[in-house]
Amino acid sequence: MNNLHVPTNRPVIIDVSSKGRHPQLQHPGAAGEAGHHSGQLVSIWFEATQTGHFELACAQLCGLGHYRMRGDVLIDTPEEFAKWQAETRRRRRRARRRRARREEVALMFRSETTR
Numbered sequence: 001m002n003n004l005h006v007p008t009n010r011p012v013i014i015d016v017s018s019k020g021r022h023p024q025l026q027h028p029g030a031a032g033e034a035g036h037h038s039g040q041l042v043s044i045w046f047e048a049t050q051t052g053h054f055e056l057a058c059a060q061l062c063g064l065g066h067y068r069m070r071g072d073v074l075i076d077t078p079e080e081f082a083k084w085q086a087e088t089r090r091r092r093r094r095a096r097r098r099r100a101r102r103e104e105v106a107l108m109f110r111s112e113t114t115r
């Protein structure tokens with residue numbers, strides 16, 4: 001888990017899966033928690049009504065990696081969310097272009113060394 005951005009006033013569906021055993025998600029402001037068994041894919045949905053920064057944690061002492069099983073939910077206004085989404089897309093496009101360029105260079109180098 002890491003940072004999850006969601007906008008207010010829009011239903012959000014999250015598909016939860018894990019390689020671990022019986023993971024559960026919980027956050028103090030929410031009415032309940034979602035749990036599932038390893039290998040299962042469970043859909044949970046919610047609609048945020050107020051902006052804020054909340055912590056998401058594993059609700060069960062599930063094993064050695066439990067202390068790392070946390071994340072942040074950042075609930076943005078629709079405008080802030082759109083800005084974050086646009087910036088994230090720009091960053092991903094730049095990263096894809098850099099990766100493609102690196103692969104191109106690696107191919108050129110390989111073909112020159114195999115001559």
Ligand SMILES: [Cu+2]
Pocket residue numbers: 058059060061062063065066067069
């Ligand atoms: Cu855990």
